[in-house]
Amino acid sequence: MSERHDVLIVGGGLVGASLAIALHGHGRDVALLEATAGDSLPAVFDQRNLSFAAATVNALTALGVMQKLVSPPGPITRIHVSRAGDFGRVQLAAADYDRPYFGQVVVARDFGNALEARLQELPVVRRYRPMRFVGLGEVVDGYRQVRVADADGERTLQARLVVGADGTRSGVRQALGIAVDTHDFQQTLLVARLRSQRAPDGTAWERFTDNGPTALLPRGDRHYGVVHGVPGDQAEAVLALDDAAWLQRLQQAIGWRAGRLLGSGPRSAYPLRQVLAQDVVGQRAVLLGNAAQTIHPLGAQGFNLGLRDALTLAELLEPAGDAGADALLQAYVQRRAEDRRQTIAFSGGLARLTSNAAPLLRPLRSLGLLATQAPAVQSLLVGGAMGFRGDVPRLCRGVAA
Numbered sequence: 154m155s156e157r158h159d160v161l162i163v164g165g166g167l168v169g170a171s172l173a174i175a176l177h178g179h180g181r182d183v184a185l186l187e188a189t190a191g192d193s194l195p196a197v198f199d200q201r202n203l204s205f206a207a208a209t210v211n212a213l214t215a216l217g218v219m220q221k222l223v224s225p226p227g228p229i230t231r232i233h234v235s236r237a238g239d240f241g242r243v244q245l246a247a248a249d250y251d252r253p254y255f256g257q258v259v260v261a262r263d264f265g266n267a268l269e270a271r272l273q274e275l276p277v278v279r280r281y282r283p284m285r286f287v288g289l290g291e292v293v294d295g296y297r298q299v300r301v302a303d304a305d306g307e308r309t310l311q312a313r314l315v316v317g318a319d320g321t322r323s324g325v326r327q328a329l330g331i332a333v334d335t336h337d338f339q340q341t342l343l344v345a346r347l348r349s350q351r352a353p354d355g356t357a358w359e360r361f362t363d364n365g366p367t368a369l370l371p372r373g374d375r376h377y378g379v380v381h382g383v384p385g386d387q388a389e390a391v392l393a394l395d396d397a398a399w400l401q402r403l404q405q406a407i408g409w410r411a412g413r414l415l416g417s418g419p420r421s422a423y424p425l426r427q428v429l430a431q432d433v434v435g436q437r438a439v440l441l442g443n444a445a446q447t448i449h450p451l452g453a454q455g456f457n458l459g460l461r462d463a464l465t466l467a468e469l470l471e472p473a474g475d476a477g478a479d480a481l482l483q484a485y486v487q488r489r490a491e492d493r494r495q496t497i498a499f500s501g502g503l504a505r506l507t508s509n510a511a512p513l514l515r516p517l518r519s520l521g522l523l524a525t526q527a528p529a530v531q532s533l534l535v536g537g538a539m540g541f542r543g544d545v546p547r548l549c550r551g552v553a554a
């Protein structure tokens with residue numbers, strides 16, 4: 154079998170697998186390379202709760218992925234944001250914006266299984282797994298040389314276009330010599346599944362304190378997904394709490410809005426860093442998703458943004474022609490610039506607004522919350538959170554492929 158491809162996607166995580174599915178039917182020779190063995194999901198498909206923006210739900214439905222979810226997703230129909238020691242609060246209802254929901258909550262592991270089930274139906278995508286990306290070589294006859302390795306050793310694949318969808322520590326990005334700007338939030342997010350006296354009713358509860366944010370997301374399985382931010386140097390101690398003390402801590406942070414918290418699943422911890430690539434294209438190469446920008450998860454934007462990267466690239470690859478042409482890559486950069494800039498600013502701003510404990514910033518944070526109550530600002534915020542920002546890919550608008 155030929156090891157020359159139009160598009161070689163490095164990384165079969167959330168964004169890479171979605172891109173492979175979106176490229177189906179384009180008449181391109183597509184390959185998907187993943188380091189994890191074929192009989193297991195990549196580690197990123199774990200117990201984290203992903204909030205899919207409405208635009209993401211539209212696109213994943215058009216791509217036939219939402220239909221493959223075994224557990225039902227949890228629709229977010231209302232958002233309630235409040236701050237400890239502050240009378241201001243923001244309450245948003247999707248119905249006020251003529252929408253059935255702002256987004257849907259899906260467990261990453263379920264999503265990984267759904268992507269895999271859909272990929273199995275599209276055997277035209279060539280899979281290389283387990284196989285590791287090692288490095289990039291020259292361009293020969295319009296094909297970028299790509300060094301890869303598996304148990305049999307190293308060899309070279311060729312592609313018109315190499316897509317780096319290989320996550321925060323992207324090897325493709327390094328091989329292209331693209332530098333990054335990083336910021337350590339000195340915060341760790343703890344994530345778990347919670348059972349409460351009151352089953353979720355579609356409300357996402359978000360509560361900010363000087364120690365960090367806490368959110369309860371309504372899952373589709375009558376549980377909540379909790380996201381609890383703690384200062385990085387306290388993460389070990391909070392992880393070590395027994396279940397009763399952990400539940401008490403969460404109850405204190407979130408209050409009684411969702412009733413008494415009764416039980417918790419295992420906790421996972423994610424130290425938070427922002428990593429932004431200074432460029433997202435190179436010769437016959439492009440970076441998508443976390444490889445291009447890893448942002449604070451609080452705004453629940455990372456995958457939503459990465460999917461829009463993937464769908465925009467898929468649209469540009471729809472007409473026939475050289476998949477790695479310079480003009481195509483420049484068009485990609487242009488089309489992604491606005492959404493990328495705004496979403497990074499939104500997520501970074503939200504993280505700063507909610508995690509900085511400096512007392513002098515307190516009034517500013519309150520004002521920030523108040524500002525979100527002004528209708529114009531609110532609808533901007535809602536539009537962004539739902540994923541309709543910048544030059545929106547067609548599938549996000551609910552237009553079938």
Ligand SMILES: Cc1cc2nc3c(=O)[nH]c(=O)nc-3n(C[C@H](O)[C@H](O)[C@H](O)COP(=O)(O)OP(=O)(O)OC[C@H]3O[C@@H](n4cnc5c(N)ncnc54)[C@H](O)[C@@H]3O)c2cc1C
Binds near residue numbers: 188189285450453
């Ligand atoms: C706690 C938490 C909660 C989050 N919640 C949300 C949310 O609610 N909404 C949202 O939109 N986003 C959320 N995110 C962000 C989301 O998880 C990321 O944006 C998403 O995982 C990025 O996908 P990706 O495909 O770019 O990278 P990844 O998912 O990291 O995938 C990279 C893939 O590349 C593979 N790989 C790496 N190196 C190599 C190599 N050398 N060779 C071959 N394969 C390789 C890896 O095995 C992996 O499968 C959250 C993140 C966290 C940490």
